[in-house]
Amino acid sequence: PDAITVQELANRMAEKGADLVKSLFKMGMAVTVNQTIDQDTAELLVTEFGHNIKRVSESDIDIQTEADVDAPETLEARPPVVTIMGHVDHGKTSLLDAIRGANVQSGEAGGITQHIGAYQVALKDKSKITFLDTPGHEAFTEMRARGADVTDVVVLVVAADDGLKPQTVEAINHTKAAGVPMIVAINKIDKDGARPQRVREELLQHEIVVEELGGDVQDVEVSALKKTNLDGLLDAIALQAEILELKANPNRAAEGAVVEAKLDKGRGPLATVLVQRGTLKVGDVIVVGAVSGKVRAMIDDHGRQVKEAGPSVPVEVLGLGGVPSAGDTLTVVENEARAREVAAYRQGVMDRKRTTSAPVSLENMFASKA
Ligand code: GTP
Ligand code: MG
DSSP: OOEEEHHHHHHHHTOOHHHHHHHHHHTTOOOOTTSEEEHHHHHHHHHHTTOOEEEEETTEEEEOOGGGSOOGGGOEEOOOEEEEEESTTSSHHHHHHHHHHHHSOGGGOSSSOOOOSEEEEEOTTSOEEEEEOOOOHHHHHHHHHTTOOOOSEEEEEEETTTOOOHHHHHHHHHHHHHTOOEEEEEEOTTSTTOOHHHHHHHHHTTTOOBGGGTSSBOEEEOBTTTTBTHHHHHHHHHHHHHHHTOEEOOSSBOEEEEEEEEEETTTEEEEEEEEEESBEETTOEEEETTEEEEEEEEEOTTSOEESEEOTTOEEEEEEESSOOOTTOEEEEESOHHHHHHHHHHHHHHHHHHHHHOOOOOSHHHHOOOO
16 A cells, blocks of 8 residues: 555554654644554655565565564563663773673683674573673764664763763663663762762652662662672662563564674775574674675674674674664665665665654653553
């Protein structure tokens, strides 16, 4: 069909009609749920909402429908994906480094681990947590604008000697807009001027009531420098993850999101991908954003080659025909002809999108699919 009502499209995507109307409004179209939109606009919306195109034939497309949602019995527990946010210099990177250093198993100490934008740490009970290195502000906005809804939990880092600052408030707003649960890490408690209680009180002004003050947002005092109470923070994350009951079907064709990508002189295009469902395997034919390719090799966050990567696992993927963008979706397809077809289709959508480009809004940055 070359026209579809907004409600019909919403139903097929298992989204709220009102959300589609809102999105259309941002693109400069005032329509109601009962009005029809053309195929081009429909396709744009489908991409906007992070759904996948299932089949491309001549000119028609099929979007991912509810039938493509994994059946409950196929779901298995997966590690939480945690993004660290906070004001400049409050210790985000130090905290990540400290956590990682404290958890990288000694046997893996084979020199400096190559940096990728995402990594996993294993807890004492063998469960895992996936951390996303906070990308620069612009990259982050870009990723969320593309509907890369990868974050399950946000850890808000606030320096105890500095308190809430503009970017802290920004991070709070992003997190709230996304409906993602937050854990507050009050950092730098080793410093003379540390006033953790003031941080808790300042948070009240933003309707964040931490546990210490009788609320339900977990707050943890840490020192990245002295490696104080890192376990406390990891426990808080594990507890939050337990509440969320995060699950994914590992036994299906993989889908994921690009965390970062670059062109390597020797190895060609490299994309750090976070697998969101299914298992990505060496040899899989993939489409990433508007780029197609075949997984030639995968490298984990310890620089080791791996043959497969399941839900919440970040890997560096080699074998792409070009460099995708952060936030792009990875999809496994049947064969290379099909990969090229989908890539070309997406390129067309992207070109159209560029000319109609909607402004980036905070609300859609984390765009939760739930
Ligand atoms: P940006 O990436 O620039 O936003 O900063 P960041 O939040 O990643 O902060 P970073 O980890 O780079 O730390 C900033 C400064 O604070 C560095 O000089 C750290 O050594 C220092 N720092 C971080 N954590 C602690 C801590 O727990 N205690 C003390 N005393 N200093 C810390
Ligand atoms: Mg940093």
